[in-house]
Amino acid sequence: MVVKVLIHTTVKVLIHIRNIIQLHIDGCVNFNSVLCNMLLNKYIWYFVHLDKVFGITTLSSSGLTSDPNSGLIAYPAGQTQIFKHMENTCKFMSLISCFFSLAGVDGPSGHMPCVRVWEVGGAQVAEVQSHKYGVSCVAFSTNGCYIVSVGYQHDMTVSVWDWRKGTVIASNKVSSRVSCVSFSQDSSYFVTAGNRHVKFWYLDASKERRVNSTVPLIGRSGLLGDHKNSVFSGVACGRGPMASSTYCITSSGLLCLFNSSRQLDTWVDLKTTSASCLMVSEDFIFCGCADGVIRVFSPSNLQYVTTLHRPHRLGVDLQTRYNHMTPARPGAQYPNTLALTFDPLTGHLTCVYNDHSVYVWNTTDMKNMKKMYSALYHSSRVWSLEVYPELLDPSQACLPPSSFLTCSSDNTIRLWHMDTPTAPANLYSNDLLRIVYVGENTQHLQDEGEAAGADGKAGIRVLRISPDGQHLAAGDRCGNLRIFGLQFLDELVKIEAHDSEILCLEFSPMSTGVKLLASASRDRLIHVFDLEKNYSLMQTLNDHSASITAVRFTGESPEVRMVSCGADKSIYVQTAEQTAEGLVFSRSHHVVEKTTLYDMDLDVSRTHTAIACQDRNVRVYSVHSGKLQRCLQGSSTDEGAPLKVHMDPSGTFFATSCSDKSICIFEYETGECVATLFGHSEIVTCMRFSQDCRHLITVSGDSCVFVWRLDCHMTTLMRKRRGLRKPNAAANAISHKHIR
Structure with missing residues (x-):
């Protein structure tokens, strides 16, 4: 019946249904083969699936979790949820929210967002819509029966819902911004923490609730004493013998222990400038701090145990053969720890840092901890990418055939490869081959890189590879043009080309018989450079009256053309003419x-x-x-x-x-x-x-x-x-x- 209805639907409906099929490609939707062929003869459908993801968008420990039953680690990358094994195999689902049976990740944002529950296999099993603006954090109850969700600061609502029925059973308002939540071991209560806020919410107080009705959620504030003005960035309920205790961490770097009476019983100084995340097991407390520091304490008395190894240094050279256990150099900086999750069965601690890197440590032997896995991703907006071209003579290639390069507002150019390597290319990533840090002092960028990218100044805006595969042109957001040699990715030429960010670059193809590079910018100018004269300026074109969005070369010698378009709604076709001064482009067509x-x-x-x-x-x-x-x-x-x-x-x-x-x-x-x-x-x-x-x-x-x-x-x-x-x-x- 489903397919019979499909045959009479419109093309737009078919496209929408096809998208649903793509999300359920592992077998959730089955069609009769004969009728499916009839559809495919009329509407061509191709299944395109996500093969690899290089990136992570976790903002806190609410966006990172692990499943002790399967060993999977889950985290978001954009709107896609990543499920990753230690064997470096991944499964992807294009979802808004996704949960294991014991933990959760960030909910969606936007107008009237939903919290959805999906099986790891890909099928949605429940959803609820109880928040107006966004979901800051969610968590499963320890017994898997309930989910608590906390809205954004404009929503200020805490809701508990029976996810199997998809109904909210208890809800209440909070007066402070909440950033984290944790369920107790017996699922009788949960704790929220945030700005000057630690509150205990009790589910047993709603035993007399009516069927299909929402009752007020009963909460009691923690007794903070002298720390009533602290900002709490992490919370975790105790496990095992310490199940009645609750642990919190402040952004200023204090680890706090609340007893069963909700009173702040004791606290210790983490000796760090800031702390952001907390993970508690029966044996250890892991505290994520600034500068890549992770302190480990005993849950029973907050006694210090050890400090984990730091990750890579900011500005690390992937080709240098030193590792995280090498003594720190003077002035070396490390990324801040952002999120933690721990698998008590395997002893694996997964850490996410604020430069969007991921590390997995084996903590079974605290005296000899080993790195199981690591990956380094872009830490800010990615603007452009270039695939390495196929050359007529493969021996002249500077890079492997499956390579591609990306550039970002984090002031880096990164070289990746798509094929799975037989051996890791470096100590830090199986997929990332090189990182080029562009500009001065960019090797020390952390949050500053993202902040600078937001104001439109920092970062590499566009890339282009020369047809012979030897040079890489990069234009930044300040108008600078750089030429790199792809053999060693070293900077060969730097030109202060434009007054505003460069939006597009283009090399002339070999068929034109000339070796040119065109750069176009928001300043409405197109510069043409001569490669054979060390990228000297050959001509400047100022026909456009607004930002130029694209430029291309075409034609064959001697009829070489350059086409450009822009925000002024104009298309210009320029034709090259050989003059006594050299090659000169002049307008041949103008389309508005x-x-x-x-x-x-x-x-x-x-x-x-x-x-x-x-x-x-x-x-x-x-x-x-x-x-x-x-x-x-x-x-x-x-x-x-x-x-x-x-x-x-x-x-x-x-x-x-x-x-x-x-x-x-x-x-x-x-x-x-x-x-x-x-x-x-x-x-x-x-x-x-x-x-x-x-x-x-x-x-x-x-x-x-x-x-x-x-x-x-x-x-x-x-x-x-x-x-x-x-x-x-x-x-x-x-x-x-x-x-x-």
């Missing part, structure tokens, strides 16, 4: 549209340009005549306008990133939407198809890098068009396994 032009890419023939427009369309223009050829759909919904557009290497498909945070893939010839992807929590700022036609890589303002595995049929179509051989049987088997 009625809508803002956000981005542009050339088709595989480089004779037509596809432009993402504010009115939700992608317009295709002829480079030779400047005339409009086609107008294609640029978004799968009416809510999102395409902000970025990118063609695959074969010209079969093009992808758009939309203002509703979605990614859409279309067939270029027909304009049909064949896949819609969700998972980022901010707008996608850049995307690239891999050279082997197997992946789509996306980066976003949420600081995460997503690697999507394309449907095997998409890969086959693109490879056939490029004249490549078919993928091997093993690759086909993997692809078919994910679309069963």
